[in-house]
Amino acid sequence: MTDELTTAKWFKSSRSGGSRNCVEVAFLAKGLVGVRDSKNSSGPALIFTSDEWAAFTHAAARNLA
Template sequence: MDLSLARWRKSTRSGSTGNCVEVADNLPGLVAVRDSKDPAGPVLSFRPDTWTTFVHRLPER
């Protein structure tokens, strides 16, 4: 998986304690998710429709 063009952004649901999730949703056919504390670490990847379903099912804060 080539993530060289990924534009990472912190999730609006990330906390101020450093527990942050970064999302790259600018790649065709792919949404990538990683831990901001470990940018060289593992990345989860989802199909855009799967990611949208996940986000819409999150409880309101």
């Protein structure tokens, strides 16, 4: 998994406004999703299943409404 995280295509939200104070996300093999701190790109990353990621983004969107 470490190799996959190193070569992953990480991205930030278009709403980050170029700030370094945000998270980056990468879609990985087997439906997994990586999340890391944009200020520490070589640091640890959290890995979520697609179901966990869907639950998180759904809850976050619901709380913004």
